[in-house]
Amino acid sequence: VLVLVRSPLPWLRALLQRSWGRLERGLWPGVFGGQSSPWGPALAVQGPALVPQGINDAGESSGEAPSLLEGVVWMAAPKHRRTIEVNRCRRRNPSKLIEIKRNIDVCPECGNLKQKHVLCGYCYAKVKEETRLIRMEIQKKEGGPFNAPVVETVVLYEGEKPTEKDEGKRIIERARKRPSWFVQN
Amino acid sequence: SGAVWARGLLSWARPERWLASGSLFPLSCIHTSTSLQKIGKWEKKNRIVYPPQLPGEPRRPAEIYHCRREIKYSNDKMWYLAKLIKGMSIDQALAQLEFSDKKGAKVIKEVLLEAQEMAVRKHNVEFKSNLHIAESQTGRGRYVKRMRCHGKGMFGMMKINRCHYFVKLVEGPPPPPEPPRTGFEQAKEYVQQLRNRTLVHTL
Numbered sequence: 001v002l003v004l005v006r007s008p009l010p011w012l013r014a015l016l017q018r019s020w021g022r023l024e025r026g027l028w029p030g031v032f033g034g035q036s037s038p039w040g041p042a043l044a045v046q047g048p049a050l051v052p053q054g055i056n057d058a059g060e061s062s063g064e065a066p067s068l069l070e071g072v073v074w075m076a077a078p079k080h081r082r083t084i085e086v087n088r089c090r091r092r093n094p095s096k097l098i099e100i101k102r103n104i105d106v107c108p109e110c111g112n113l114k115q116k117h118v119l120c121g122y123c124y125a126k127v128k129e130e131t132r133l134i135r136m137e138i139q140k141k142e143g144g145p146f147n148a149p150v151v152e153t154v155v156l157y158e159g160e161k162p163t164e165k166d167e168g169k170r171i172i173e174r175a176r177k178r179p180s181w182f183v184q185n
Numbered sequence: 186s187g188a189v190w191a192r193g194l195l196s197w198a199r200p201e202r203w204l205a206s207g208s209l210f211p212l213s214c215i216h217t218s219t220s221l222q223k224i225g226k227w228e229k230k231n232r233i234v235y236p237p238q239l240p241g242e243p244r245r246p247a248e249i250y251h252c253r254r255e256i257k258y259s260n261d262k263m264w265y266l267a268k269l270i271k272g273m274s275i276d277q278a279l280a281q282l283e284f285s286d287k288k289g290a291k292v293i294k295e296v297l298l299e300a301q302e303m304a305v306r307k308h309n310v311e312f313k314s315n316l317h318i319a320e321s322q323t324g325r326g327r328y329v330k331r332m333r334c335h336g337k338g339m340f341g342m343m344k345i346n347r348c349h350y351f352v353k354l355v356e357g358p359p360p361p362p363e364p365p366r367t368g369f370e371q372a373k374e375y376v377q378q379l380r381n382r383t384l385v386h387t388l
Contacts, residue, residue, distance in 0.1 A: 091261070092268075096265075097265060097268060097269070098265050098266065098268075098269045098285065098287075100269065100281055101280075101281060101284055104280045104281075104283075104284060113280050113283055113284075115284055
């Protein structure tokens, strides 16, 4: 029991010293599997040298890394390898498969597919493109930032005249036929 | 003597010696590795030609095999999309893929559209909607290991995953899904198993 063990790693040595110290002080009652007298006659085992309390404190103050490693010993870790059969049962469980969507319809305007609660992607892209061209016309007319007029804007396509309702408004001309979805007034 | 030895060493490498003396192949026929490398098994499945059908036989439905190799996506993740698609008609599959948020959905949609195009142009399919997906599988592509740097000088090795996607379109409406096994059927099978028992090692 009193044989010196020179472990090459200082943190291991400090760990063993601390564990031995705990054993000595009876702070580890469960270690020997509940024998009646753990300190009775027993087989002599090689153990670390008994050290006075001073070195224990020095060991504890020398670094936090050993205390972290003490915690690591009792972390949860998988004991056995999960077989491919078990893995497949988990990965292919119906809850993990992709559900088929039942909310897909046909857009009445263009005939592409759309989700029921979402705008049709094709129609939206069409409107976005036309808006971009209108904005370019506006930019050309304004000629720079902060030149937006106070009055409303009206977009007129080929062959259209401003009506009496569009008296004081700014007119933006677009050089194409009016698209069917852009209703006038 | 060195030249003679070298010539003797390289003599086995001369291709004329490998061919039988009676063959008429010229040297230009020997395959050299091109940029296409190996043509995969799935691509070759489109080349099989069946003998003409007899007048009484039912019409054999057209089968179209298509695949895409080395897609930059994980094999496991692609498998879920392939499983979704299995057994659907091509229109339903395209609809599901269009509104799926996964990266592989876009790739599979392109593959299906290409296959549909091929079917109409080359494989004598009359209606492009009259196709269903008989098989849809994924395979693992070539993985590459790379270093992924963490803090404090630590690093881990990560795998860059690639996958292949294979699809087989067959002409005709999709087959009806199998009805789930009821308890009554299972009980009937059990009783049948009991009735099939015989006495062994007896007279």
